[in-house]
Amino acid sequence: MSKMRYIAGRIMGYRLFLPLLCLAIVLLVNVVKTPSFFEITIRNGVLYGYIVDIMNRSSELVILSIGMTLVVAASGGTDISVGAVSAVSGAVAIFILGGGQTSTDFYHAPYLLGFLAAIAVGALLGAWNGFLVAKMKIQPMVATLILYTAGRGIAQLITEGQILYLRVDHFKQLGGFIPGIPLPTPVFVAILCILVTLLLLKKTALGMYIQTVGINSKAARLVGLNSTRIKFLTYAFCGLCSGIAGMIITSRVYSIDANNAGLNIELDAILAVALGGNNLGGGRFSLLGSVIGAVTIQALTTTLYAMKVSADQLYVYKAVVVILIVALQSAELKRMLKNLRVRVAVQTGKEVA
Amino acid sequence: MKRFHKLIALLAVLMMVFSLAACGNNSKSTVGTDTGESTDNTQSSGDAEATTDEASAPSDDLIVVGFSQVGAESDWRTANTESMKSTFSEANGYQLIFDDAQQKQENQIKAVRNFIQQDVDYIVIAPVTETGWDTVLQEAKEAGIPVIIVDRMIDVSDDSLFTAWVGSNFLQEGYNAVEWLAGYLDSKGRAEEPINIVTLQGTIGSSAQIGRTDGFAEKMAAYSNWTMLEKQTGEFTQSKGQEVMESFLKSYDDIDVVIAENDNMAFGAIDAIQAAGKTCGPDGDITIVSFDAVAAAFDAMIAGTMNVSIECNPLHGPRVAEIIQKLDAGETVDKLQYVEEGVFPAETAAEIKPTRAY
Numbered sequence A: 001m002s003k004m005r006y007i008a009g010r011i012m013g014y015r016l017f018l019p020l021l022c023l024a025i026v027l028l029v030n031v032v033k034t035p036s037f038f039e040i041t042i043r044n045g046v047l048y049g050y051i052v053d054i055m056n057r058s059s060e061l062v063i064l065s066i067g068m069t070l071v072v073a074a075s076g077g078t079d080i081s082v083g084a085v086s087a088v089s090g091a092v093a094i095f096i097l098g099g100g101q102t103s104t105d106f107y108h109a110p111y112l113l114g115f116l117a118a119i120a121v122g123a124l125l126g127a128w129n130g131f132l133v134a135k136m137k138i139q140p141m142v143a144t145l146i147l148y149t150a151g152r153g154i155a156q157l158i159t160e161g162q163i164l165y166l167r168v169d170h171f172k173q174l175g176g177f178i179p180g181i182p183l184p185t186p187v188f189v190a191i192l193c194i195l196v197t198l199l200l201l202k203k204t205a206l207g208m209y210i211q212t213v214g215i216n217s218k219a220a221r222l223v224g225l226n227s228t229r230i231k232f233l234t235y236a237f238c239g240l241c242s243g244i245a246g247m248i249i250t251s252r253v254y255s256i257d258a259n260n261a262g263l264n265i266e267l268d269a270i271l272a273v274a275l276g277g278n279n280l281g282g283g284r285f286s287l288l289g290s291v292i293g294a295v296t297i298q299a300l301t302t303t304l305y306a307m308k309v310s311a312d313q314l315y316v317y318k319a320v321v322v323i324l325i326v327a328l329q330s331a332e333l334k335r336m337l338k339n340l341r342v343r344v345a346v347q348t349g350k351e352v353a
Numbered sequence B: 001m002k003r004f005h006k007l008i009a010l011l012a013v014l015m016m017v018f019s020l021a022a023c024g025n026n027s028k029s030t031v032g033t034d035t036g037e038s039t040d041n042t043q044s045s046g047d048a049e050a051t052t053d054e055a056s057a058p059s060d061d062l063i064v065v066g067f068s069q070v071g072a073e074s075d076w077r078t079a080n081t082e083s084m085k086s087t088f089s090e091a092n093g094y095q096l097i098f099d100d101a102q103q104k105q106e107n108q109i110k111a112v113r114n115f116i117q118q119d120v121d122y123i124v125i126a127p128v129t130e131t132g133w134d135t136v137l138q139e140a141k142e143a144g145i146p147v148i149i150v151d152r153m154i155d156v157s158d159d160s161l162f163t164a165w166v167g168s169n170f171l172q173e174g175y176n177a178v179e180w181l182a183g184y185l186d187s188k189g190r191a192e193e194p195i196n197i198v199t200l201q202g203t204i205g206s207s208a209q210i211g212r213t214d215g216f217a218e219k220m221a222a223y224s225n226w227t228m229l230e231k232q233t234g235e236f237t238q239s240k241g242q243e244v245m246e247s248f249l250k251s252y253d254d255i256d257v258v259i260a261e262n263d264n265m266a267f268g269a270i271d272a273i274q275a276a277g278k279t280c281g282p283d284g285d286i287t288i289v290s291f292d293a294v295a296a297a298f299d300a301m302i303a304g305t306m307n308v309s310i311e312c313n314p315l316h317g318p319r320v321a322e323i324i325q326k327l328d329a330g331e332t333v334d335k336l337q338y339v340e341e342g343v344f345p346a347e348t349a350a351e352i353k354p355t356r357a358y
Helices: A002-013 A017-033 A050-057 A059-075 A082-097 A111-135 A140-159 A185-203 A206-215 A217-222 A227-253 A265-275 A287-306 A311-329 A331-352 B002-024 B039-044 B075-087 B105-117 B134-142 B170-187 B207-220 B238-251 B263-275 B295-302 B317-328 B346-355
Strands: A041-043 A046-048 A164-166 B028-031 B063-069 B094-100 B122-125 B147-150 B164-167 B195-201 B226-233 B257-260 B287-292 B308-311 B336-338 B343-345
Touching: A017 A287, A017 A311, A050 A059, A050 A185, A050 A287, A050 B238, A059 A082, A059 A111, A059 A185, A059 A206, A059 A227, A059 A265, A059 A287, A082 A111, A082 A140, A082 A164, A082 A227, A082 A265, A111 A140, A111 A227, A185 A206, A185 A227, A185 A287, A206 A217, A206 A227, A217 A227, A227 B238, A227 B263, A265 A287, A265 A311, A287 A311, A287 B238, A311 A331, A311 B226, B063 B075, B063 B105, B063 B317, B075 B094, B075 B317, B094 B105, B105 B122, B105 B134, B122 B317, B134 B147, B147 B317, B164 B317, B170 B207, B170 B287, B170 B308, B170 B343, B195 B207, B195 B238, B195 B263, B207 B226, B226 B238, B238 B257, B238 B263, B257 B263, B263 B287, B263 B295, B295 B308, B295 B343, B295 B346, B343 B346
Parallel strands: B063 B094, B063 B122, B122 B147, B147 B164, B164 B336, B195 B226, B195 B257, B257 B287, B287 B308
Antiparallel strands: A041 A046, B028 B094, B308 B343
């Protein structure tokens, strides 16, 4: 009995337990409502099913939430420009590859050039955010607000306000399928991003540095860490992630719509970090928590579609579930539950006596 | 450490160049008198600034029209601008003062005040938002300049603040969709079969979404064999349209018709259908009914993946010119005027496309 309680305690004490539990609950609702939800079949030589959709559609959010986690951890602030930066990156890629034409069906430049340019622009814009936050000590939300608004303007400037199409099958592969591989490409890109970032954080002291700077930037400075540089790096990295996400977003629709590409995705990315059990005040962080958070958000959207919730009620349902998840993970609720348990124990103790 | 500083300085410079470029594009006014002028010219650079001075001395024999446009966010908008520019050309006896508001109402209000100062004969506004027009339109009224609203409607306390409105009848577009679909199913001999329909709605609450959804629902009631399986919003974007369609395809095995409330969502739906191993279009399993009829929709119809696109006509220029001519002759005009809108099925797409202005 005590051993079981010990094991249960260990599982519940595991950092990712609550985020995973929330994801599981969101998914399990479907067992009741949509029994076919977990079916995976093969169609057209690729895997087909709701679960594949969730993995596929959450990819760009996962990538953005990786960058966002590091930004939050190091600076205790959020980067609200990621959606706009994605749009700029996508616009740059399509502008270069499509030669600036409204609609074209062949590459005007090598794919690699467009891809690297898009990511470089993302990193550059991220570095600008980093400069404002780390060096100029502007509050992160204010600093990134600049690109949040100006970013879409820059993207529109590049596209001249039009939707640019690039109808090349090869370009669609990043957001679709590579022939012969049954899983959507974005899933692989997301996994690759997670692995590289984890390696970077665990194999070097970077993860610890970020955490230290986030907990107390002045103290970190006193022990010899360059807090400014670390904060700067996290923003630049977040911009890089936005660039990659922007490539996936544009590849999915083989076009760039500067007004709508990655619209409001920054809010989902911040939510993903929060749902992952991370403190938005900075410091200790869990990358995998954010990844689970991102998948949970997409799982929720897909679930609501599968449950045939009508469009005007969609956001209400989403809001309710998000409130429940966040409340479930709040430290205050844990404390209240603990108090309750103690009180009950005392009560029963008295009755026995 | 020093290298790091240099890097930051370099980045800062680059960013400043970026932001300068962004600023340079703000609030420009151009005098578009040349019919051949494309919107790209007004888009690309700041060299068009300060040309308003020329316009401040309008010549006597031309009717001077000030037009404040929303921006250039879509093909539709560009075609709308183009229609105005080609209609109000000098050859036709007009002088057009064009202002691109870059999606900002404050720019539009500024532009209207400029028009009043320049004492133009008519003001045409394609409003960014519905509300917030009372003050500036009152100023125009006091200056005795008639105001014509195009595209979106405005919400003012006093209807006499604008002379006329020209735009699309979204409800009628919904009716048109039902009418075409009924005729199409009839021609395929499927008039009596049960027909399963799903709808990709636009952004909930937008006038296009409300009109098209309600119009379709109203006329659809006459066909008892049609079933609306589900309606879900695709927010007028291709990526959301694709995502929602993916979900529809998994929920229902036997979708016969997809109604996409704009062309972009239809493109997304077509991708989703093809990815699921089904076919769509005139020769496919699923019939695609779309709205707007932008150029890319004609491409899709020629490629055989879309069945029909119901037009949302951006060519407001001629109708506005008609109103202005009547007003100039001292006649009264109807307050609300709808532009004529066509239905373009795939069969005619190839021959119609070259004649399309957008």
